Amino acid sequence: MQNLDRKKFDALFEKPAGDEKSVIIRGVDIHKVYKMGKQETHALRGATLDVYRGEYLSIMGPSGSGKSTLFNAIGALQKPTSGRVYIDQVDIAQLDTEELAWLRCRKIGYVFQSYNLIQVMTCLENVTLPMSFAGLSSEEAREKGIKILKMVGLGHRILHKPAELSGGQQQRVAVARALANSPDIILADEPTANLDQHTGQEIIELFQQLQRDLGVTIISATHDTKMLKASDRILWIEDGRIVKCARPEEIDFTSSEFGH
Amino acid sequence: MNQQSDRTRIPDQVRLPLSVAFGVVIQGLRIRIGRSVVTITGVTCGIAFLMSILTGQLVKMGVTDEDATRAEVGRVISFVRSDLPKLQDKSISVVGSGTLSEVETRVLETISRDFGIASLSFEQGKSPALPRKASAAVSAAASAPSASVANADVVFLMGGSDIPRQDWKPFLDGDLNRVIASTILEADASTVGIAEERFAKLARVLTEEELAKIEKNKRKERFRAIWIGVISLLVTVIGITNAMLMSVTERFREIGTMKCLGALSSFVTRMFVMEASLMGLVGGIAGAIFGALFAIIIYTFTYGANLVFSSLPMVSVLIFGLLSVAAGVVLSVVAALYPARVAASMVPATALRSTI
Numbered sequence: 109m110q111n112l113d114r115k116k117f118d119a120l121f122e123k124p125a126g127d128e129k130s131v132i133i134r135g136v137d138i139h140k141v142y143k144m145g146k147q148e149t150h151a152l153r154g155a156t157l158d159v160y161r162g163e164y165l166s167i168m169g170p171s172g173s174g175k176s177t178l179f180n181a182i183g184a185l186q187k188p189t190s191g192r193v194y195i196d197q198v199d200i201a202q203l204d205t206e207e208l209a210w211l212r213c214r215k216i217g218y219v220f221q222s223y224n225l226i227q228v229m230t231c232l233e234n235v236t237l238p239m240s241f242a243g244l245s246s247e248e249a250r251e252k253g254i255k256i257l258k259m260v261g262l263g264h265r266i267l268h269k270p271a272e273l274s275g276g277q278q279q280r281v282a283v284a285r286a287l288a289n290s291p292d293i294i295l296a297d298e299p300t301a302n303l304d305q306h307t308g309q310e311i312i313e314l315f316q317q318l319q320r321d322l323g324v325t326i327i328s329a330t331h332d333t334k335m336l337k338a339s340d341r342i343l344w345i346e347d348g349r350i351v352k353c354a355r356p357e358e359i360d361f362t363s364s365e366f367g368h
Numbered sequence: 369m370n371q372q373s374d375r376t377r378i379p380d381q382v383r384l385p386l387s388v389a390f391g392v393v394i395q396g397l398r399i400r401i402g403r404s405v406v407t408i409t410g411v412t413c414g415i416a417f418l419m420s421i422l423t424g425q426l427v428k429m430g431v432t433d434e435d436a437t438r439a440e441v442g443r444v445i446s447f448v449r450s451d452l453p454k455l456q457d458k459s460i461s462v463v464g465s466g467t468l469s470e471v472e473t474r475v476l477e478t479i480s481r482d483f484g485i486a487s488l489s490f491e492q493g494k495s496p497a498l499p500r501k502a503s504a505a506v507s508a509a510a511s512a513p514s515a516s517v518a519n520a521d522v523v524f525l526m527g528g529s530d531i532p533r534q535d536w537k538p539f540l541d542g543d544l545n546r547v548i549a550s551t552i553l554e555a556d557a558s559t560v561g562i563a564e565e566r567f568a569k570l571a572r573v574l575t576e577e578e579l580a581k582i583e584k585n586k587r588k589e590r591f592r593a594i595w596i597g598v599i600s601l602l603v604t605v606i607g608i609t610n611a612m613l614m615s616v617t618e619r620f621r622e623i624g625t626m627k628c629l630g631a632l633s634s635f636v637t638r639m640f641v642m643e644a645s646l647m648g649l650v651g652g653i654a655g656a657i658f659g660a661l662f663a664i665i666i667y668t669f670t671y672g673a674n675l676v677f678s679s680l681p682m683v684s685v686l687i688f689g690l691l692s693v694a695a696g697v698v699l700s701v702v703a704a705l706y707p708a709r710v711a712a713s714m715v716p717a718t719a720l721r722s723t724i
Binding site: 180186187198203205206207209210211212213214218224225226228229233238240243285288 | 379384396400625627628630633635715720
C-alpha cells in the first residue's frame, strides 16, 4: 500500500460503473493479535470488507469469532496489528491520538450493548457531552440535545438520570448521544442484546428511521434475527475472517444457525 | 501515500478551555457527592493523622519547656523569699538591660504582683515587653528617673549579658541593709563590683553534666519528632494514594466512554488532576483542623487546659496546618496523576472492556 500512488488509491474508492454506492469504510486484510503473556490470540486473521454510505449493515458471528474486534477496528477504537482501515478514505493508522479523537467525535457515533451512559449525568448532559468535546457552546448544545432527545422519543425525560429509565429508554439516550455531532456512521455493538423483544424492536425501528431520514450509515454487530432482517446486508464473520455476505431476503432465518 | 491529504482532512480535536474541565469536575463532584465524600474523608483522615502527630509534638515540646520554665521561676522566687526576707516592706527597684528571658519576665511578674515594684529602669531606652499585671504595677515607676534607685532597699539586675554598669557605692552606703540581687547569669559580686555579702545571685549556673543531659534529651526528642513525622507522612501517603487510585480506576469505563465521544487524553488527565487537587484541598483543610483539635483536646486531658494553652506556640501550629494542607493537595495530585494518565492513554476499546 505504501507504494501506491494517489491516482491508483483514489481509483480504489471510485464507484464501479452503474453502481450508486460509495464506500465509507474499507477494511483491508485486518489482522489483530492479542498477547496474553506468551500466548497469542488471533482475533482477526485478514478480514476485508467494504461498507457503503447510507446502508444498514449487520455483522454476524458466534462469540469469539472476532466480531467485537472487527467492530473496534472499523470504529477507530483500536488500531489493528496489521492491515488497513479507511474511514471516509482516511487511513486511521496515519492518525495521531488527537486526530483520532476528532474522528470519533464527529464522524462516528457509538452505541454499546450495555449503553455505557455516564450514570451521574442526566440524559441531556449525556447527549451534550460529545457536543462540548466538539467545541459547541453550552446553549447551542442544550438546544440541539433537546431536539435530538425529542427525535428519539425522550423529550419528556431530558432531566432524568439513566438509572431512572428502562433499558430501552437508556439505549435511546445512547442513540441520541451517538447522534450528537451528526455523524456519518453509527456503530452499534449488540444494541438489542440487553433488551426485551418489544424494546429491541423499537431500537431497530429507530435505526431504520435514522437511516431513512438522516442518511446515516449504520453498522451493527448482532445475532438478533429481527435486526438482521431489518438490515440491507449481512456479513458473516468466523474465526477472524469474513466468510459470507448476503442480503436478508436470501437467507433462511428458520435454519438451525439462528437457534430455531 | 496520501498522508498530506489525510492531514488536511482530519483537523486536530478542539482543545477545550480549562473552564470546561472545571465545570465537568464540579458537576462530577456535586453529582457523585457520596463517593466524593468518601474520597475526601480518606484524605481528611490521612492529613488529620499527620496534623495530630505534629500538633502533639508541639504540645509536648511546649509543655516540657513550660515545665522547665515554671520550675526555674519557682526556684528563683523561693530563693528570693528565703534570702531577702520581708520583701513586702521594702522598696524594690529593677535595673535591666537588653531583653528579658521568659524566666526573668515571669520572675518580674511575680515580684511585682507579690511585693510591688517601686521603680524600673532599662538601659538604652529599651523597655521590656512586660506582662500586663507587671506593667500596670510599674507604669508609674517606669517613667521615674533612675535616681529613684537611690531610695530603694533592693535592686534587681535583670536582662541580657550586659551587666548594667553603675557606681553602686552611694546606693549601698546609703543603708547597710540594701542589697543587689541579679538573675543575670554572668553577674556575681566581683563583676558588679560590690562585696559578696551584699549580692544575691539568683541565676543558676548549670554544670557540664546537666548541660550534657539537656543536650542529649533535646537530640533524642528531635530524632523522635523526625521519626514520627516520617512515619505519619508515609501513612498519609498510603491512605491518600489508595483513595485516589480507587476513585480513578473505578471510572475506567467512564473514561473509555468519554474517549469514544471524542475526549482528548489531556482533557481526561486534567480533569482528574483538578478533581484530585480540589478534594485534596477540602480534605486537607478539614484534616488539619480536625487533627489539631484532636491533639489539643487529648493533651488537655493529660496536662490540663492551662498548661497546654499557655505553652502551645500558635504560630507553629498554623505553619504546620498550612504545610499539612499543602501536603494534602500535593499528595492527592501525585497519587491521582499516575492512574489518571494510565486511564487517559488507554485505547478506548480496552477502557470500555474493563469491569470494576
